[in-house]
Amino acid sequence: MAAYETIYAIVRQIPVGKVATYGQVADLAHMPGRARLVGYALFRVAPNSDIPWHRVINAKGEISESPERYGSDYLQRSLLEAEGIQFTPHGKISLQDYRWIGQALLSQKT
Numbered sequence: 001m002a003a004y005e006t007i008y009a010i011v012r013q014i015p016v017g018k019v020a021t022y023g024q025v026a027d028l029a030h031m032p033g034r035a036r037l038v039g040y041a042l043f044r045v046a047p048n049s050d051i052p053w054h055r056v057i058n059a060k061g062e063i064s065e066s067p068e069r070y071g072s073d074y075l076q077r078s079l080l081e082a083e084g085i086q087f088t089p090h091g092k093i094s095l096q097d098y099r100w101i102g103q104a105l106l107s108q109k110t
Contacts, residue, residue: 003031004041010102011042014055017083018100019093021059028102039064047075054079055100061092 006029014020020028022035031037038056045053054076058064063076077087085098 003029003037004044006031007038007041008045008051011051011053011056013102014052014100017085017098019055019057019080019085019095019098020100020102021095022056022064023059024099024102025056035059055083057093061095063091 007025010025010028011020022038025038026032026034029038042051042053042056045051047053077091080093081087085093087093
């Protein structure tokens, strides 16, 4: 699916130690308002993929937990912590400190 590949291209740009929100990724992929689509795309990514899926969090600065992720919520947190990202006692990440300011993909149209 072309939309998923565009999303993955954006997520691959998020550097170590930074995060982006689902909505931010959607905006950068020229899909405003499609945060849920970003979530669906990342749900399909294998945990050991070259796509750093774990760097995408919700707009509240939290990991979006789901029983359907079979424990990868904990994996996501441990991967982020291994990159130096700190969580508050309430499980939040400071978007002010850790948000990646990315650039939109250039349009593929000629």
